[in-house]
Amino acid sequence: MSRALAPGAYLVLDLAVTEAAGHRPGDVARAAALHGVGTVQVRAKLAAPGAFVEAVVEVARGLTGTGAALVVDDRVDVALAARSRGARVDGVHLGQHDLPAADARALLGSDALIGLSAARPDDVRRALTDPAVDYLGVGPVRLTSTKPDATVAVGFDRVRDVSADARAAGRPVVAIGGLGAEDAGVVRAAGAHALAVVSAVCAHPDPGAAAAALVTAWWQPATHLVAVAR
Ligand SMILES: Cc1ncc(COP(=O)(O)OP(=O)(O)O)c(N)n1
Ligand SMILES: Cc1nc(C(=O)O)sc1CCOP(=O)(O)O
Numbered sequence: 001m002s003r004a005l006a007p008g009a010y011l012v013l014d015l016a017v018t019e020a021a022g023h024r025p026g027d028v029a030r031a032a033a034l035h036g037v038g039t040v041q042v043r044a045k046l047a048a049p050g051a052f053v054e055a056v057v058e059v060a061r062g063l064t065g066t067g068a069a070l071v072v073d074d075r076v077d078v079a080l081a082a083r084s085r086g087a088r089v090d091g092v093h094l095g096q097h098d099l100p101a102a103d104a105r106a107l108l109g110s111d112a113l114i115g116l117s118a119a120r121p122d123d124v125r126r127a128l129t130d131p132a133v134d135y136l137g138v139g140p141v142r143l144t145s146t147k148p149d150a151t152v153a154v155g156f157d158r159v160r161d162v163s164a165d166a167r168a169a170g171r172p173v174v175a176i177g178g179l180g181a182e183d184a185g186v187v188r189a190a191g192a193h194a195l196a197v198v199s200a201v202c203a204h205p206d207p208g209a210a211a212a213a214l215v216t217a218w219w220q221p222a223t224h225l226v227a228v229a230r
């Protein structure tokens with residue numbers, strides 16, 4: 001059985017964005033996890049495979065003892081290579097053009113955490129009937145320079161619609177794309193299980209403080225609920 005996806009803040013640690021901001025990936029991952037981020041995904045669209053593996057190993061080291069899950073973007077081979085170097089890697093986040101989730105599951109094991117990006121109705125339908133998929137990534141909520149190939153923003157309404165279908169199918173949704181701490185309330189109200197960011201943490205001068213703000217915003221009680229409770 002797969003490890004359950006942690007609710008709340010989900011960090012996609014993009015290597016290029018992190019290094020451009022002058023941060024070390026292991027430090028950013030550790031600071032984020034110590035402030036309550038439950039999942040860290042390593043994303044490296046431009047790195048050579050060896051550098052990607054090294055970054056995953058470094059992030060795994062940073063996450064030691066924090067309890068946060070570590071997921072690799074796209075590359076099952078990189079996840080396996082990092083494991084073979086002794087790193088604890090929990091799973092992968094797959095795109096629509098990556099290895100099928102069933103193959104990733106066969107390679108990574110029954111307890112691996114496997115996410116799949118799905119925002120278009122057909123992709124969502126397929127993802128929700130695929131037993132190898134643990135959670136869905138839905139985006140981009142807003143257009144973002146971090147993912148220039150995603151040219152259509154899906155908006156919060158899509159997050160709400162997919163979250164409702166996914167809840168009925170017992171799968172959590174992670175909203176992503178152009179988001180920050182200020183969006184936590186609306187993302188949560190839309191029914192998402194988690195909110196994923198790259199720039200809001202990796203490009204921030206103080207990634208730990210940015211992660212803490214995200215975590216706090218997610219768990220902040222909705223003001224209208226507080227008003228009702230009083
Ligand atoms: C949590 C989460 N959701 C969506 C994505 C996007 O994945 P993908 O479609 O494979 O695009 P790239 O990130 O690989 O450009 C994600 N990485 N994480
Ligand atoms: C990695 C990724 N996936 C997306 C999707 O829409 O599936 S958007 C995205 C980048 C998110 O970066 P930022 O928080 O800097 O906007």
Ligand SMILES: [Mg+2]
Binds near residue numbers: 074093094095
């Ligand atoms: Mg991907």
